[in-house]
Amino acid sequence: xxxxxxxxxxxxxxxxxxxxxxxxxxxxxxxxxxxxxxxxxxxxxxxxxxxxxxxxxxxxxxxxxxxxxxxxxxxxxxxxxxxxxxxxxxxxxxxxxxxxxxxxxxxxxxxxxxxxxxxxxxxxxxxxxxxxxxxxxxxxxxxxxxxxxxxxxxxxxxxxxxxxxxxxxxxxxxxxxxxxxxxxxxxxxxxxxxxxxxxxxxxxxxxxxxxxxxxxxxxxxxxxxxxxxxxxxxxxxxxxxxxxxxxxxxxxxxxxxxxxxxxxxxxxxxxxxxxxxxxxxxxxxxxxxxxxxxxxxxxxxxxxxxxxxxxxxxxxxxxxxxxxxxxxxxxxxxxxxxxxxxxxxxxxxxxxxxxxxxxxxxxxxxxxxxxxxxxxx
Numbered sequence: 001x002x003x004x005x006x007x008x009x010x011x012x013x014x015x016x017x018x019x020x021x022x023x024x025x026x027x028x029x030x031x032x033x034x035x036x037x038x039x040x041x042x043x044x045x046x047x048x049x050x051x052x053x054x055x056x057x058x059x060x061x062x063x064x065x066x067x068x069x070x071x072x073x074x075x076x077x078x079x080x081x082x083x084x085x086x087x088x089x090x091x092x093x094x095x096x097x098x099x100x101x102x103x104x105x106x107x108x109x110x111x112x113x114x115x116x117x118x119x120x121x122x123x124x125x126x127x128x129x130x131x132x133x134x135x136x137x138x139x140x141x142x143x144x145x146x147x148x149x150x151x152x153x154x155x156x157x158x159x160x161x162x163x164x165x166x167x168x169x170x171x172x173x174x175x176x177x178x179x180x181x182x183x184x185x186x187x188x189x190x191x192x193x194x195x196x197x198x199x200x201x202x203x204x205x206x207x208x209x210x211x212x213x214x215x216x217x218x219x220x221x222x223x224x225x226x227x228x229x230x231x232x233x234x235x236x237x238x239x240x241x242x243x244x245x246x247x248x249x250x251x252x253x254x255x256x257x258x259x260x261x262x263x264x265x266x267x268x269x270x271x272x273x274x275x276x277x278x279x280x281x282x283x284x285x286x287x288x289x290x291x292x293x294x295x296x297x298x299x300x301x302x303x304x305x306x307x308x309x310x311x312x313x314x315x316x317x318x319x320x321x322x323x324x325x326x327x328x329x330x331x332x333x334x335x336x337x338x339x340x341x342x343x344x345x346x347x348x349x350x351x352x353x354x355x356x357x358x359x360x361x362x363x364x365x366x367x368x369x370x371x372x373x374x375x376x377x
Contacts, residue, residue, distance in 0.1 A: 013286075151227070162194045165195060218286075
């Protein structure tokens with residue numbers, strides 16, 4: 001039976017996921033800017049017309065827009081999308097110009113820009129590290145407890161008692177590492193390194209593909225190797241060791257995101273799997289209906305991907321700014337204003353096209369296009 005959390009739960013879940021993440025992302029920019037003496041003129045959560053807001057004693061307007069799909073911090077001197085000095089900036093009085101973003105050295109501007117994604121990743125480290133303390137860590141070794149009959153593992157010649165050490169050239173330490181690697185690679189042929197009675201061996205296997213459906217009716221094609229774990233081993237994690245486990249888990253998820261993006265680019269994974277705000281909203285409601293631990297875990301996952309996406313070297317994103325700052329540092333001079341203008345126009349076009357595409361994908365995942373086709377037919 002398919003469950004649906006309902007519209008109200010979906011809206012609340014979406015706001016609980018995206019609202020704090022956008023706020024913390026922009027707060028990272030804001031705090032770093034203040035640290036280096038840059039005046040913030042506006043701190044916005046949401047786009048569009050302001051529905052509520054106030055101005056603090058430093059002159060920063062804190063505003064909330066009606067469309068909760070993002071936010072921004074507008075620093076003094078941000079007179080164009082590329083944050084480049086222009087004629088208007090040069091006309092500012094010296095004391096005001098000193099408080100602008102453009103007046104700061106390139107390394108300070110880079111830290112201000114990188115602080116947003118860094119806060120998103122740090123939040124995920126804290127959440128996942130906290131879960132490690134609360135629930136322990138799965139340390140079950142990647143030892144085969146049983147081989148499923150007719151599976152990819154059986155065809156590759158693996159047997160119970162074999163210890164998998166690497167898959168596709170990537171080191172495997174625990175059974176969780178094995179599962180995470182396999183799930184992302186349906187239909188892929190990989191090399192499997194393992195130990196049998198202390199002797200190193202190697203074989204090749206084609207990971208099977210299965211379509212998995214959850215309680216909400218969501219379908220996903222995942223990889224399945226066909227091995228079962230031996231006796232599970234869960235170890236408690238002391239508080240002082242939690243950050244390391246948080247970093248390790250964030251690194252694993254980041255690597256998975258990079259692998260998934262590479263699979264889409266190379267055509268090994270369907271572009272229909274790319275989702276946007278509508279799919280995030282749907283999943284937020286589903287996770288919220290499962291309870292707070294599930295919702296907080298989803299917050300960590302979205303936070304990691306928000307940080308990762310913003311670090312991509314695409315103009316208009318934080319990573320695009322960092323790319324130009326790196327060029328500026330190497331050249332010992334800024335990129336020309338005309339080149340920056342065209343780059344950011346192109347970046348905006350790419351982001352708008354991507355937003356339209358993922359929205360169409362989301363609507364397709366909800367069955368909208370099938371419904372329209374049925375009406376037309």
